Structure formats: structure tokens, C-alpha cells
Amino acid sequence: xxxxxxxxxxxxxxxxxxxxxxxxxxxxxxxxxxxxxxxxxxxxxxxxxxxxxxxxxxxxxxxxxxxxxxxxxxxxxxxxxxxxxxxxxxxxxxxxxxxxxxxxxxxxxxxxxxxxxxxxxxxxxxxxxxxxxxxxxxxxxxxxxxxxxxxxxxxxxxxxxxxxxxxxxxxxxxxxxxxxxxxxxxxxxxxxxxxxxxxxxxxxxxxxxxxxxxxxxxxxxxxxxxxxxxxxxxxxxxxxxxxxxxxxxxxxxxxxxxxxxxxxxxxxxxxxxxxxxxxxxxxxxxxxxxxxxxxxxxxxxxxxxxxxxxxxxxxxxxxxxxxxxxxxxxxxxxxxxxxxxxxxxxxxxxxxxxxxxxxxxxxxxxxxxxxxxxxxxxxxxxxxxxxxxxxxxxxxxxxxxxxxxxxxxxxxxxxxxxxxxxxxxxxxxxxxxxxxxxxxxxxxxxxxxxxxxxxxxxxxxxxxxxxxxxxxxxxxxxxxxxxxxxxxxxxxxxxxxxxxxxxxxxxxxxxxxxxxxxxxxxxxxxxxxxxxxxxxxxxxxxxxxxxxxxxxxxxxxxxxxxxxxxxxxxxxxxxxxxxxxxxxxxxxxxxxxxxxxxxxxxxxxxxxxxxxxxxxxxxxxxxxxxxxxxxxxxxxxxxxxxxxxxxxxxxxxxxxxxxxxxxxxxxxxxxxxxxxxxxxxxxxxxxxxxxxxxxxxxxxxxxxxxxxxxxxxxxxxxxxxxxxxxxxxxxxxxxxxxxxxxxxxxxxxxxxxxxxxxxxxxxxxxxxxxxxxxxxxxxxxxxxxxxxxxxxxxxxxxxxxxxxxxxxxxxxxxxxxxxxxxxxxxxxxxxxxxxxxxxxxxxxxxxxxxxxxxxxxxxxxxxxxxxxx
Numbered sequence: 001x002x003x004x005x006x007x008x009x010x011x012x013x014x015x016x017x018x019x020x021x022x023x024x025x026x027x028x029x030x031x032x033x034x035x036x037x038x039x040x041x042x043x044x045x046x047x048x049x050x051x052x053x054x055x056x057x058x059x060x061x062x063x064x065x066x067x068x069x070x071x072x073x074x075x076x077x078x079x080x081x082x083x084x085x086x087x088x089x090x091x092x093x094x095x096x097x098x099x100x101x102x103x104x105x106x107x108x109x110x111x112x113x114x115x116x117x118x119x120x121x122x123x124x125x126x127x128x129x130x131x132x133x134x135x136x137x138x139x140x141x142x143x144x145x146x147x148x149x150x151x152x153x154x155x156x157x158x159x160x161x162x163x164x165x166x167x168x169x170x171x172x173x174x175x176x177x178x179x180x181x182x183x184x185x186x187x188x189x190x191x192x193x194x195x196x197x198x199x200x201x202x203x204x205x206x207x208x209x210x211x212x213x214x215x216x217x218x219x220x221x222x223x224x225x226x227x228x229x230x231x232x233x234x235x236x237x238x239x240x241x242x243x244x245x246x247x248x249x250x251x252x253x254x255x256x257x258x259x260x261x262x263x264x265x266x267x268x269x270x271x272x273x274x275x276x277x278x279x280x281x282x283x284x285x286x287x288x289x290x291x292x293x294x295x296x297x298x299x300x301x302x303x304x305x306x307x308x309x310x311x312x313x314x315x316x317x318x319x320x321x322x323x324x325x326x327x328x329x330x331x332x333x334x335x336x337x338x339x340x341x342x343x344x345x346x347x348x349x350x351x352x353x354x355x356x357x358x359x360x361x362x363x364x365x366x367x368x369x370x371x372x373x374x375x376x377x378x379x380x381x382x383x384x385x386x387x388x389x390x391x392x393x394x395x396x397x398x399x400x401x402x403x404x405x406x407x408x409x410x411x412x413x414x415x416x417x418x419x420x421x422x423x424x425x426x427x428x429x430x431x432x433x434x435x436x437x438x439x440x441x442x443x444x445x446x447x448x449x450x451x452x453x454x455x456x457x458x459x460x461x462x463x464x465x466x467x468x469x470x471x472x473x474x475x476x477x478x479x480x481x482x483x484x485x486x487x488x489x490x491x492x493x494x495x496x497x498x499x500x501x502x503x504x505x506x507x508x509x510x511x512x513x514x515x516x517x518x519x520x521x522x523x524x525x526x527x528x529x530x531x532x533x534x535x536x537x538x539x540x541x542x543x544x545x546x547x548x549x550x551x552x553x554x555x556x557x558x559x560x561x562x563x564x565x566x567x568x569x570x571x572x573x574x575x576x577x578x579x580x581x582x583x584x585x586x587x588x589x590x591x592x593x594x595x596x597x598x599x600x601x602x603x604x605x606x607x608x609x610x611x612x613x614x615x616x617x618x619x620x621x622x623x624x625x626x627x628x629x630x631x632x633x634x635x636x637x638x639x640x641x642x643x644x645x646x647x648x649x650x651x652x653x654x655x656x657x658x659x660x661x662x663x664x665x666x667x668x669x670x671x672x673x674x675x676x677x678x679x680x681x682x683x684x685x686x687x688x689x690x691x692x693x694x695x696x697x698x699x700x701x702x703x704x705x706x707x708x709x710x711x712x713x714x715x716x717x718x719x720x721x722x723x724x725x726x727x728x729x730x731x732x733x734x735x736x737x738x739x740x741x742x743x744x745x746x747x748x749x750x751x752x753x754x755x756x757x758x759x760x761x762x763x764x765x766x767x768x769x770x771x772x773x774x775x776x777x778x779x780x781x782x783x784x785x786x787x788x789x790x791x792x793x794x795x796x797x798x799x800x801x802x803x804x805x806x807x808x809x810x811x812x813x814x815x816x817x818x819x820x821x822x823x824x825x826x827x828x829x830x831x832x833x834x835x836x837x838x839x840x841x842x843x844x845x846x847x848x849x850x851x852x853x854x855x856x857x858x859x860x861x862x863x864x865x866x867x868x869x
Contacts, residue, residue, distance in 0.1 A: 004703035006667025010776040014113055022790060023067075023118040025074035028592045034071040035593050036063045036734075037563055037632075039601035039609075040078045040125075043104035045089040048111045049649070050675065050687065051602070053659045055638050057672040058681060058739050059600050060117045064772035065732050067118070068796040074593060075118055076566035078125035079105050082133075083555030084177075087486035091519055097486045098514060101128055111660065115668045116775045118792070123569035127488075127558030131572050132565065134509035135582060136557050137491040139616060140480075141502045142623060144492065148194045151500070154479060155288055155374070158186035162520050174338050185288075185332040188524075190481040191490055191551060195615045199223050199473045201629070202614060210634040212682075215606045222607050224474020228272035229458045231382065232466045233283055233355035233364065235265050267291065267355055267366070270377030270472045273387070274461075275453040278442040279405035281395065282383040283355055284348060284367045287331040288374035291366070295351055296325050320352040324368055331370035339370045346371050346394045358466040359443065359457075369394070375476050385432075392432045406437045406450060478612065480554060485518040485527045487552030495539035495546040504540050510548070526550045559609060560616040563631060567593045583625035591627045598734045599632040606637055636737060639683040641675075646686045657687050669774035670696040676739035676773060695743075699777055701750055706767065706781045709757035717753055718826055719803055721762055724749045726799040728769050739773075746770060760785065761832070768794050798831045800862035813840045814866040815855075820845040823865075830862040840865055 017023065038059045041052055063075040081101045089104070090097040105126065112119065125132055143149040157166040161181035171183050195202075203223055206216050267283060285291055298321070327349040331339070338344070348369035355364050371390070372381050385395035385402040395402055436450035445453045461467025481490065489510045491503040503510055513534045521527050528550040529535065539546040565572060568586055583590065601609070610632075617631040642648060643655025650656065662671040674695040679685035711717065724745055731742035749766075758766065763785060771778040771791045782791035803809060809830035811823045821843050829835050837857060840846055846867070856868035 002707070004700050004777065006669060006699075006776065007664075009780045010114070010116065010663075010668050013776050013779050014116060017116075017118075017790075017792075018113075018121070020790075021122075022792065023073075023075065023120055024122060025076075025120045026072055027589055029072040031070060031072040033074065033593060033597070034063070034066040035074045035595075035597045036066070037076070037566075037596045037599045039605060040080050040559070040562060041108060042083070042085040043079050043081050043101055043108050044085040045093065045100070045104060047104060048108050048659065050641050050657050050659050050662075051649075053115060053671055054641055054675040054678070054681075055600055055602075056112065056117055057115065057675045058638070058737065059598075060115075060119075061672075061676065061732060061739065061772035062598065062734060062737075064118055064775065064792060065796060067792065068768065068771070068794060070795070073118075074123075074566065075120060076123045076125075076569070077112060077117070077119045077121070078123075078562060078566065078569075079108070079127065080555075080559050080562070081105065081126055081128040082487050082553070082558055084484070084486075085555075087484055087518070090486070096514065096516075097518060098128075114663055115659075115672060118775070123566050125562060125565050125569050125572065127562065129573075130509045130511055131574075133488045133558065135565070135572070136488050136553070136561070137503075137508050137510060138505055138581075139561065139620070140553070140557075141491055141505060141508070143193060143619065144502050148197065148619065149480070150192055150194065151189060152192050152477075153187050154190050154192065155185045156188050156190065156479065157183045158188070158524075159183050174334065182333060185334070187288075188481075188483075190479045191492075191549075193478040193480050193615075195478045195612070196473055196475055198615050198618055199225060199475050201618060202475075202611065205614075205618075205629050209630050209632065211632075212636060215610070215635055215637060218607045219611060222475065222611060226270075226272050226472050226474075228270055228470060228472065229274040229454070229461065230378070230468050230470040231269050231271060231274060231277065231358060231461060232266035233269060233358060233382075234466070235267060235353075235355050266466075267380050268378045269380045269382050270470055271382055273384070273450075273454070274457050274467075275436075275439060275442075275445075275448075275450040276384040276387045276405055277357075277359060277382070277457060278439070278445075279384040279386050279403040280357065280364060280382040281385060281401040281403060282365050282367055284369040284372050284381050284383055284394070285351075286372040286374035286379040287328040287368055287370050289368070289372075289379040291353075292324065292328060292351070292368055295353070296321060296328065317352060320350065323349050324351055327368060327370075334370060340373065346390060346397070348394065348398065350398075358461060358464070365400075367398070376474060377472050387432065387434055389432050389434065403441070404433070405440055405442050406433055406435075407440045408433060408435070408437050478615075480557070481551040482554050483524060483526045484520070484552055485512075485515065487554065488512070488557055489528070490549045490551050490553060492549040493537060493539060493546045494549060495542065495544060497544055498539055498541045498546075500549075501539060501541050501546070507540070512552075526552060528552070556609060556612050560613045561620070563596050563599070563613070564590065564594070564617070564620070564626065581625065583620065583623075587625070587627075590625075594626060595628055595630055596632045596634075598634045598636065600636045600638060602640070603637045606635070610635065634734060636682075636734070638681050639679075639685060641678070642684055642686040644687050644689060649687075662692060666692060666696045667699075667776070669699055669777050672775075673699070673743055673773050677743040679740055681737045681739055698747055698750070699774060701754065702770070702774075703777065703781065705750065705754060705758065706763050707784065709754075709763075711759035711762065712756045717756055717758065717762060720749060720752055721765055722800055722803040725765070725769060725797045729796070729799060732772060743773065746773075761829070765797050767791055768797050798861045800830050802862065803830070809862050811836060811840075811862065812864045813843060813846060814864060815846060815849045816869050817866060820849065833857070833859045833861070833865075836865050840867075 036059055038055050041048060063073050067073045086097055086101050090100045093100060127133060140149060157171045159166055159176035159181050161179050162176060166176060166183060174182060176183055203220055203225055206219060346369060348367045351366045351368055353366040355366055357364055372379060383391045383394060385392045385400060386404040387406055439445050439448050439453050445457060458467060458469050489512055491508060491510045493501045493503060495501055513531055515527060515531060518527050535548050535550060537546060537548055567590055568582055571582055571586060613631060617626060618629060620626040621629055643653060645655050647653055647655060659671055670692060674692050677695060678691065727745045728742045730736060731738035767778045767782050768791060775792065778791050808824050808826060811825060811830065812819060813821045813823050823840055825836060850867060853869060858866040858868060
């Protein structure tokens, strides 16, 4: 073949590789293993895109290099096929999800194979296969049995148009991703997983893994561990011990009936700065706080207008309740992200209620504010305007007092005035002192440092039963229910007699029935609720009539253990399911392959997916069925590919690049190399059509160089090639991942050697070095040079220390460890063991000792060859 024709050579080699099982990973092989993982795709209607090609091509190049270095490489692929993307596409096309998913997987698989990925396709998995989701359900059942799965009435994002609950990831700019309607918050009974039980381990175990610092920071910040103090602000009468049995509750006290997150008669607040407690001038509770629900429902009760003093209901009270009610309704229409946005103005409404300061006894007003979230810190905060910028903003807006109680140890701090009016007039945000310092105007604690005061105040509050040291997390338990159709059925049964009962593991999987109307129902329930034949079943415990749970699992369920499933794929995909626990039955296999050595994915998945999968893996570790406490030894991320206009690719913008077009017009090797050349792997980059053409021209030059060039015996070529080996080996590494500079180095090398040409050895070295990047053209050229085996089975080229421009290489020749001579060879020859051995055997002093003997050989390329007798 005289011309480079990718459309002819690429399909040919793809079939040969697949038929020969060239990329099959071997279980429990004696070689060192390398488990390389990229995130498996959703088989949506848009199929695979250039973003997938960037990650997959780069990780494939890394996998190919590792194989050439002698590793037993596992590079698997599968399909994250349950969840919202597939369901949305099915609804859009009026096709049942089962059919849509099967078609899209077929198309995406064809795409992936056309890119020449060295995937072990014998381990392909599909999260919608019942043999797969049997084990997804098994994990849930085990969590339920151990109390990690529980039912709770929780606020969720609700779309009033679609009449369904939405996960946070399904809400974009406070609107339903499906229809664009503004969402609201609504309480719905949900199944929840106790991920918070693992919060400390999810932070602390990050010390044991190699993640990019920004990825570790995302994990830590999302979990949001804080240590501080729970402070109880009493809602009972002045002068009475809150714990005393003689306390007489007034029917006027709305708060006495248990509005706090813990003890009756308290609002409990979590704070990391209890040293500022003497500066508290109000309490703000979340709109979903139990106190607010009680207040709204209490229009006929008495108000508590001060601690210990009640009054009869009045029109003013009714006005307050109505204002609170309207405020809460408004808050329901806001997303949690919108409510906690620090850049937005803080709002609130006075509830008409008061609590008592635990140390001073003074009366503090209770406000409701939507910037406070009900699921964090008890759903209440103490307002300390002089020492928190957010509180200062709130206090100035609503005319609350500002009290300075922490003084900067250094000079130059002028606190806001203690006088409420003067303080609001003269204070500015720059006067808010949020650092640690020395306490002032803080009773007996005045003069203590912040650190000492926090310890002492916490201890004193604990002695009085009004506080305790505490640890809180931004992380919330994981809402695991969805009212969709296309997901794994939750394997629970509701029995009037026995309560909630898990489906016995020997009856798994609970199969998702095919239904005609899979669209969201008007009732807000899953469409499965209408499948009476499926819903109505006998209780596994008592045999009485019972009902299946009709919620399904979220998008994340199948992806939380898929990296384990790849190891077990041939067991999972077997016609007959293994009896018992598939994990315990294959412990040795799991121990060999896990943890994943290198995991790459998008930055958008380095928070929730990474966190959820680490949690599930830790649970499996606690069950004793997987090795080690972390699933991924190394996590890296890649940047997004933007459209040629610099914007995010979207059909509406008209800037989407179809990778199929690139393969059709230029070949897969061009697509792969351009995706790696386009820019730094971790950064977002814009697509440049001219760059695609440039890479394609480069591959044509490679073809011509190998097929037609002859060397001019320019000794500098060995030097240049040796440097290229060093550069590419360094860049194509799981720690650096500098794919773009590696490709650039190839281009620079070709510019240097096109005129002088390459000899046969130099051509072979270049092809071996280029093979991971452009597997098809290198395989074809390798065979054009007369080889019958695959270039991808060759050893990775070795960098030779000390090779200089124009210099030969001297190798020390030893027999039984003693020097018998020096051998001078070219730099190209210095790494070739067979050639160096043959030349050394021709040396007289070597022949004297080795005549008639077959020695062992220890070879250090470019330095020493030692014949061991």
C-alpha cells in the first residue's frame, strides 16, 4: 500500500485485534496488574461525543503503554443505562426505554470500537441487565438489614408540572431539567442511605490515596466536617431550671412541645464559634424547622412575647403568622443552592417568638430565614453580627443590635458601637471581626483567648445541661428514592402485619416489569404503582397480602460498584447466576485486581459519584467482601471540550462536533491524536477544525517517512530518538498525563529527521513509541516492515542514559561479574540485547570463558552486559 488510507486499514486491524483477543486481561496472572478505568457512559440518544473520545483515547494510550511495559492490563467498558438520561430520551422519542437503551448501546459500542480502544470487551457490563442489578439490589438489602437504609419524610425538589420529585442534579438554575418549570421544595417519604455514618472515614481515608489536591478538596468540602458546640436556647419560663420536673409549662409557650433538634423545650444551635455567644442578638431558624410548622398551625394558641410572659392572641399575632406562612411558601420555591448563595441578599421574617440566652438569661427574638437549611446544625443559627459578615448584613437590614465580644489581639481594630442605632449607622462590613482574638464584655470569660473560651464555655454549658461538644457535617444522608420508572426496583415489601420487609436475597433480582405507560404519573408516584399484578405480593415473612415498594433507585445506584463488577463480569454475565454471594465467592479475584490503579473522569463527577462509590465500597469492605478501604488508588480528571466558538457544545448553539464525522473523514488515529494534542488534559479547551487537519497531515508524513525514507547515517538521529523516548515515556505516565506535549514532541522529531531519514531500527523504535497514540497506522506500518506479530505486543522502548549528540555508546562486558572487555556500539544498538549479546560473543576474551557454555544474561541497556555462568 503506497498511500495512507485510514478507512481501509483501521477496520481491518480492529477486527484482527478483536478476533485474536489481543487485549484480554488475564485473571490472577503472575505479572504485575494495571487496572485502568474511565467512567462508563450513559447510552443516551446523543451517543458518544468528543468529550468521551478525549478521556477514552488518553486512557487507552496509557493502557497500551503499560501492556508494552509488561503489565497485565485491565481496560474495561460498560454502560450506565438506568436513570434519567435514558428515560428522558425514551419519552422524547415515544419509545420504551428497553428498546431505546439496547439501540443506543449498540450504536455507542460501534463508535467505541471504531476508535480502536484496547478494551477487554469480554468484561462488558450493562447496569440494566437483571444479572447485574441483582447485585445492586443485594447491596441495598444488606444496607437495609444493617440499618443503613431507612425511610424518612424529607424535603425534595418537586416539579409541579411533571409532578415528580427531582434529584439535585436534575434541577438546573432552580428549574426542572425535564420541562423548565420552576421547582419547589416538598416533603416526600423517601428511602435514605446513612452515608453520614461514614463521613469521618470518607475524609480521613483520603490520606491513603493519590488524588489531585483539588479533587481531595472537593470531597472534603462537600462532606464539610465541622467541630464545635451544640447550644440549647431555652424556650421555657424565666427563673425555672430547664431540666427541673417542677417546671410548669404554659400553654402559651409554642416552643415547649419539642421544636428543637433533640431535647424538648429548646432550640438547639450548632456553632463553631461558641466564644462569640455573648454577642448573640437573635436566633434564625430554617423555614422547614419544626417550630415554624407549629407556629403556622397555631393561630388559636397564645403567643410568648417574652420568656415567661404570655398574652392573648391578637390581630398582630395573626399578621405575624400570615407573614411567616407567606415567607415559607416563597422559600419552598427556591432551590437549596439558591438559598445558600452567599452573594444573594439575606432575607427573613420575625416569628413573634423569643428564647432565653443560656448564659445571660436575656430575651432573644426568633426569626425565620431561608438562608438557613433545615438539615444542617439543627436548622437554626445564632446571629452574631459583629463577628460574622452574613449575620452583620442580616442585622443591619432588620435593625438588630450589634455587640462586639471578640477583640483583635493586635492594634488597629475599632469595633462597631454597642449601641444598636449608632452601630448600624457607623459600622461597615470591614469592621466585622471574624478571626480569633480575646473576649470582651463576655462575663467571667472576658480576657480569655477565643480558643480557651471555646473549651471553657462548652464545658460550662454541658454542666448546666445547655450544651455539648459536637461534630456536624454539610453532608446529608443520601436520598435514594426516585419516583421514576426506569431504574432498579427497590427490593422491599410493605406488609400491614410485619412492616417493611426486605426481599430475600435468594429471590433477587426484583425484575423491572415492562409497561406501556412509563411516563411520570399525575399522582407523583412511580408509574410502577399502577402495576397491581406486580405490586401485590405475599409477605416473605408471614405470607399475608402485602405490596412492593414502587420507588426505583437513582442514576447513581449502578455506577457505585461497576468497577467491582468489571472484575466479576464473566461471573455476572454467565447464563446461570452464582449461588450465594458473588463477592465472597471471588475474594481472590477481587484481591488481585482491586483497587483500581488509575481512574479518570470529568470534574463534574469528582464530588457525588466519587463520594457515593467510595461509600458503597467501604460498606462492602465492612461486610468483608472486598479488599482495602478505598476503591481507587489514583484519581485524575480531564477538562471539557468546548465548541469551536469557545462555548459549551449544545445543539441549540449549533457547535456540536460529531466524532463519527472525524473518523469518517480523517480516521480514528487522527481523532485520537488530536484529542490528546488539543491542550493540557486537565483543562477545558476549544475544538479547532484546523488542528484536526494538521494532525492528519502529520500522520501522512509519518506514513511517508516509514515507507520511503532511508537513513543518511546521521548519528544525531539516535540522540534525537533517544530524547524522544525519554520525553514520551515521561509524558505518557499516569502521574503526569501530558498527552499534548508528547504529541508535540513527535511532531518536533519528525521535523528534524524528515531530511536525514531513518534506518530500520530507528523506524521500529519510532513505531513502538507512537503505537499507543495511533494504534492503527503503527500496526500497519509495523507489518509493512516485515513483522508478523503485533506492534502492541512489543516491549516499550528504553531510554539510554548518557547518549549524546554524535556519540557512540560503550558497554562494559562482564563474565561472572568480572570485566572482560568494552564494546562500542551506536546509540540505536545500545538498547538491543540480542544484538549486543551477539557482538559480545565475538570478543576473544569472552569466547575463552564461554566456549561450550550457555550462560544467563544480565543486561543493563547502554551500560553493562554480564554473562552468568
